[in-house]
Amino acid sequence: MSATWNRSTSPPRLDLSVRVPASTSNLGPGFDLLGLCLDLFATVTAEVRDDGLGRVETDGSAGWLENVLIESARAGLELGAAPDLSMRLGLSNEIPVARGLGSSGAAVAAGLLLGATAAGTRSQAELERSALVDAAVELEGHPDNAVAALFGGCRLSLRTATGWRVVHQTVHPSxxxxxxxxxxxxxxxxxxxxxxxxxxxxxxxxxxxxxxxxxxxxxxxxxxxxxxxxxxxxxxxxxxxxxxxxxxxxxxxxxxxxxxxxxxxxxxxxxxxxxxxxxxxxxxxxxxxxxxxxxxxxxxxxALVEDAPRVEVVRSRDGSAW
Ligand SMILES: Nc1ncnc2c1ncn2[C@@H]1O[C@H](COP(=O)(O)OP(=O)(O)OP(=O)(O)O)[C@@H](O)[C@H]1O
Ligand SMILES: N[C@@H](CCO)C(=O)O
CATH class of the missing domain: 3.30.70.890 (GHMP kinase, C-terminal domain)
Structure with missing residues (x-):
């Protein structure tokens, strides 16, 4: 994350984007355990404003995923100790919604990553992806889709005495x-x-x-x-x-x-x-x-998607530079 924000007369603005995969979960006996990322994607954009208002909303494009996206972005901002940032979220989605392909898990991962990245950009302290896991499970209600969407690949989520343990599962290319x-x-x-x-x-x-x-x-x-x-x-x-x-x-x-x-x-x-x-x-x-x-x-x-989603800084601007 290279962008930094400078306060100026108009609120500094940061535009972020993240592309998060669908996931198939369970695969039969892996109930609430296994999530495997597949190459249908939800792309979520965020206009972030350092205006002190803490308003998180969508531009109307999120459909059934609106609430989950807003709640997750808020949770990401809170985890990054920046609940006063405002975000306007947009969704372009090729994951069929409410069809068991992890659209809400993808929205949870996207919201958390965008919120945490926005917060980290201001504080210069990036949150570890693993710090988002508890929030992802709480928001989604079960770990498999949201955890897979956060990390990419095929993932097993195990609740241990000290928190969630996420294990990578190899999938043979055949x-x-x-x-x-x-x-x-x-x-x-x-x-x-x-x-x-x-x-x-x-x-x-x-x-x-x-x-x-x-x-x-x-x-x-x-x-x-x-x-x-x-x-x-x-x-x-x-x-x-x-x-x-x-x-x-x-x-x-x-x-x-x-x-x-x-x-x-x-x-x-x-x-x-x-x-x-x-x-x-x-x-x-x-x-x-x-x-x-x-x-x-x-x-x-x-196809299996192994790569973890990456938040891109589309542009960073403060009042004077733009
Ligand atoms: N009939 C509906 N009307 C409005 N919203 C809905 C409806 N059905 C589902 N939703 C919302 O759509 C989002 C996605 O639905 P859901 O979590 O059931 O499926 P999914 O994430 O696509 O699939 P899965 O979790 O089974 O992989 C959720 O936020 C849910 O509340
Ligand atoms: N493991 C969850 C996935 C939801 O898609 C379930 O089977 O209910």
Whole structure:
């Protein structure tokens, strides 16, 4: 971060921008644990003013993500001890919202990074990304999407006695991801509300076995491990009935050569995991089957995004310089 602010007669202004990835979470047994960044992006801009008013708003472009973006930017400013800065946020978003692709997690990460960067630019003290994790989890309610969006790559979020520990999970380059989502949204809150209080002992006992296989399979590209690992008993059985054609589409993807197929996050997007060169075909298979049962929102192959989002200083200006 090179820009610094000088007070002058008109409030100094800083324009920031950050591009944050979508994420698929859970991948079956990694419920509220695993988030994997994919190449659909939300770009958030911020006009920051050092006017002492502490007003955070959007320019009207954020739609359903407006509140989460404002709250996260505020939290970033507060963490950076600069709650008196004002921010005007704008969103350009290619992540389908309320489809289990981490749009709110991306908004949380973007807001926190922009707020913390604005604060740090004034104080010259940059906040560590890891200092934002607790706030991200609190804002989002679960760690997987927001943490992945903050750090990039595939991430496991573990709550320890001393706070959240974020672990990088290697994903073998032979593995590809195919997505398809219905036109109808499915809010995470609704998909969490259908989960049971308790599950049978056999289901609880099998899920960690599946998770161990999934993580080893992601690391090595071992097809048998991935196939064994992309199975869940804790959330998928209750959520699939909420999405017309989901069970049929997952079965079709498996029959077409996917190693496995499951819900992306809490749905309504479906994700098939297969050979990287077959991902476009698998996306078509998922999409065709969803379309047979209702209106299709979209279908595409998606690539893992390893890079952490970086806040860019678009321009820095005080009254005299501009
Ligand atoms: N029907 C709705 N009307 C208004 N806002 C909504 C509606 N459904 C969801 N939202 C808001 O849209 C944002 C994104 O929704 P949500 O968190 O459910 O999905 P997501 O982040 O896209 O997917 P996921 O977290 O499952 O990966 C949230 O801030 C949520 O409050
Ligand atoms: N782990 C969260 C992700 C929300 O997309 C859930 O499954 O509810």
């Amino acid at each position: 593995i590809g991801f195919a997505l398809a989502w219905p036109e109808a949204p499915l809010a995470t809150a609704r998909a969490r509300a259908v989960l049971p209080e308790q599950v049978p002992f056999a289901a609880a006992a099998d899920n960690p076995r599946r998770l161990a296989a999934l993580l080893a399979g992601l690391c090595t590209g071992d097809v048998q491990l991935l196939t064994h690992g992309l199975v869940d008993h804790l959330h998928e059985p209750w959520r699939l009935p909420l999405i017309a054609g989901a069970a049929e589409a997952l079965a079709a993807a498996r029959a077409a050569g996917a190693f496995g197929a499951t819900l992306s996050g809490s749905g309504s997007t479906l994700v098939a995991v297969g050979p990287v060169d077959r991902a476009p075909h698998l996306a078509r298979v998922l999409g065709d089957e969803l379309a047979r049962h209702g209106a299709l929102g979209g279908a595409r192959a998606a």
